[in-house]
Amino acid sequence: MTNETPAIALDHLTVSLGAKTILHDLTVEAPAGGIGLLGPNGAGKSTLLKTLMGFLKPDYGTASVFGYRPDHDAASVRQMLGYMPEEDAYIPGMTGVEFIAYNAQLCGLPPNEAILRAHQVLHYCGLGEARYRKIDTYSTGMRQRIKLAQALAHDPKLMLLDEPTNGLDPEGRKAMLNLIEDITKNKGISVILSSHLLPDVESVCQHVVVLFKGQIAASGRIEQLKQMTQTAYIVRVKNGEDAFQQAIIAMGGECVLNEKGLFRVTFSEGMGTREIFMAARESNSQIRQLRREEMTLQEVFAKAIGGAGAQQNSAGIAAAV
Amino acid sequence: MPVYTQTYRHYTGEWRSRALAWTVIAANGIKKRWRNKGFRLILFLAGAMFLASAARLYLAANLDLIEFFEIPTRRISEILAINDQFYYQYLEAQQFWCFFTALICGAGAISTDRKTKALILYLSKPITRFDYVFGKAAHVAFYQYIITMGLAFALMLLNAIFTENWMSLFNLPLILRIFAYSNVVVLPLTILSLTLSALIRSREMCAALFAALFWLPSVIIQSFRGLLGRWLWGSSDPEWWSLCSLPNLWDQLGSAIFGQPLPFAPHWIYHLAVLALFCAAMAFVLHQRIEAVEVVG
Numbered sequence: 361m362t363n364e365t366p367a368i369a370l371d372h373l374t375v376s377l378g379a380k381t382i383l384h385d386l387t388v389e390a391p392a393g394g395i396g397l398l399g400p401n402g403a404g405k406s407t408l409l410k411t412l413m414g415f416l417k418p419d420y421g422t423a424s425v426f427g428y429r430p431d432h433d434a435a436s437v438r439q440m441l442g443y444m445p446e447e448d449a450y451i452p453g454m455t456g457v458e459f460i461a462y463n464a465q466l467c468g469l470p471p472n473e474a475i476l477r478a479h480q481v482l483h484y485c486g487l488g489e490a491r492y493r494k495i496d497t498y499s500t501g502m503r504q505r506i507k508l509a510q511a512l513a514h515d516p517k518l519m520l521l522d523e524p525t526n527g528l529d530p531e532g533r534k535a536m537l538n539l540i541e542d543i544t545k546n547k548g549i550s551v552i553l554s555s556h557l558l559p560d561v562e563s564v565c566q567h568v569v570v571l572f573k574g575q576i577a578a579s580g581r582i583e584q585l586k587q588m589t590q591t592a593y594i595v596r597v598k599n600g601e602d603a604f605q606q607a608i609i610a611m612g613g614e615c616v617l618n619e620k621g622l623f624r625v626t627f628s629e630g631m632g633t634r635e636i637f638m639a640a641r642e643s644n645s646q647i648r649q650l651r652r653e654e655m656t657l658q659e660v661f662a663k664a665i666g667g668a669g670a671q672q673n674s675a676g677i678a679a680a681v
Numbered sequence: 682m683p684v685y686t687q688t689y690r691h692y693t694g695e696w697r698s699r700a701l702a703w704t705v706i707a708a709n710g711i712k713k714r715w716r717n718k719g720f721r722l723i724l725f726l727a728g729a730m731f732l733a734s735a736a737r738l739y740l741a742a743n744l745d746l747i748e749f750f751e752i753p754t755r756r757i758s759e760i761l762a763i764n765d766q767f768y769y770q771y772l773e774a775q776q777f778w779c780f781f782t783a784l785i786c787g788a789g790a791i792s793t794d795r796k797t798k799a800l801i802l803y804l805s806k807p808i809t810r811f812d813y814v815f816g817k818a819a820h821v822a823f824y825q826y827i828i829t830m831g832l833a834f835a836l837m838l839l840n841a842i843f844t845e846n847w848m849s850l851f852n853l854p855l856i857l858r859i860f861a862y863s864n865v866v867v868l869p870l871t872i873l874s875l876t877l878s879a880l881i882r883s884r885e886m887c888a889a890l891f892a893a894l895f896w897l898p899s900v901i902i903q904s905f906r907g908l909l910g911r912w913l914w915g916s917s918d919p920e921w922w923s924l925c926s927l928p929n930l931w932d933q934l935g936s937a938i939f940g941q942p943l944p945f946a947p948h949w950i951y952h953l954a955v956l957a958l959f960c961a962a963m964a965f966v967l968h969q970r971i972e973a974v975e976v977v978g
Contacts, residue, residue, distance in 0.1 A: 435808070443802075445805075452793065462705070468807065469692070470694070473694045483688040484688045512689075
């Protein structure tokens with residue numbers, strides 16, 4: 361295993377539950393670091409996480425975690441993984457320390473080491489004060505933290521976090537995201553963050569995989585994805601606004617004036633700033649401001665989902681014809 | 682730098698073998714159960730038969746004490762004779778406490794994990810389904826083995842001490858009989874309680890169903906025999922109904938193991954086959970149930 365070994369690699373992965381195929385021919389690689397797993401309900405995110413943990417066997421293709429195949433050696437893969445489930449999950453009657461130490465022992469830490477580790481991890485997750493309290497009495501925010509702590513107990517290489525900010529108030533959410541960001545950026549632990557909250561993913565992940573109806577709708581570095589889909593410019597011109605707008609339209613672009621008096625110019629692929637300057641020259645206008653429009657991850661996500669949906673629809677129509 | 686960022690260290694210590702994962706689950710269950718005062722009371726009551734048997738061993742080894750009270754010792758020595766039947770009687774009496782122990786330990790063993798979604802936490806760790814089920818089974822069976830096999834061997838030891846016959850400790854056929862009969866009682870109870878616990882989320886419901894499955898077949902069979910037996914079988918009852926109830930299976934197999942007259946007409950091999958099939962069916966359901974939780978979550 362080298363430093364370049366991807367955290368996860370899927371190669372034509374197809375997974376079914378019973379007669380229904382949930383994941384269709386997924387091929388993607390994601391490097392170590394923060395990886396966002398996005399997709400609407402039913403996209404196959406949970407199925408992909410379960411396949412990575414070795415609960416589900418692929419019908420076809422392979423999945424690997426740091427080069428190890430979960431379908432061949434699930435125990436070795438799970439040794440490297442820490443899983444934080446979406447729903448409330450705990451063992452009743454245990455204190456925080458007992459719970460974490462127990463989880464660490466299940467992963468193979470000797471009892472004394474497990475206790476030491478439990479104290480460390482609970483302090484790290486902000487539960488140091490509450491570590492001798494029964495988990496049954498914890499608040500929702502504390503339960504989320506203890507789930508994160510149990511996933512960290514054995515010092516995994518990759519953490520699978522399923523909706524880690526569920527049920528948290530804004531302050532708790534921010535603290536949880538800070539913690540996850542610290543884990544992935546400073547502690548050298550990779551994280552797969554499965555969430556429907558795009559700002560969460562955008563704040564802690566560098567890489568994103570968008571699933572839609574069991575297929576990869578988009579994947580890559582978030583910055584790259586934003587740029588790849590970037591076709592809009594914000595332009596402020598002085599003199600000849602109407603002529604500028606007409607010139608852009610004549611070139612095949614779209615030019616819409618917004619409420620701030622700025623033009624939003626969009627072109628088809630292969631056109632860009634050169635055409636904007638040509639339009640300004642033709643209309644004798646002065647360009648006072650020109651910048652690319654910043655796309656949010658939400659727009660990238662919407663575009664990816666829209667594209668995949670359109671592709672599937674057209675495939676469906678073609679099949680029907 | 683916030684304080685919390687300074688507290689995390691990568692783990693560089695030693696790792697235990699994965700083969701020992703089930704022992705962690707078993708030890709946790711055993712400790713947790715021991716902390717329960719009500720359960721300790723049950724164990725204490727289960728030990729009452731042991732104390733009575735120990736007293737009998739003492740009297741059998743000290744018949745001169747009885748002579749002192751001018752009681753005819755010949756008849757008494759026949760009653761107090763320490764043989765294989767003595768151990769069988771002890772183990773038979775412990776069936777009732779095994780039922781209670783399995784009910785208390787087994788009912789919540791998996792159902793609580795399912796209710797609190799802890800099962801998915803277990804399964805996400807580097808342990809197998811077998812480790813999980815075996816660890817839970819070991820915890821349920823542990824106290825049952827203590828009150829059956831454990832205390833029976835303790836009685837053998839006491840007998841050796843009282844009679845000063847240390848060779849009696851090496852009575853291999855008796856050791857094997859105690860071992861075999863203890864397993865005939867403990868294994869079905871353990872598997873049945875765990876299977877019900879995996880199927881039903883409510884601990885109370887699971888306990889009620891366990892009790893019903895244990896007692897109801899006998900009650901129903903006896904009622905049918907009373908009402909329809911003469912009409913169905915005339916005067917010669919083939920007693921195949923004895924295959925349908927766990928206590929009847931134990932009676933037949935216990936008598937066969939300890940060389941006692943068989944209480945039911947069919948050969949004991951049928952009873953053994955039914956018990957083995959019952960355990961296999963329960964184990965299959967349990968395996969399927971845990972796998973379903975693993976997949977569906």
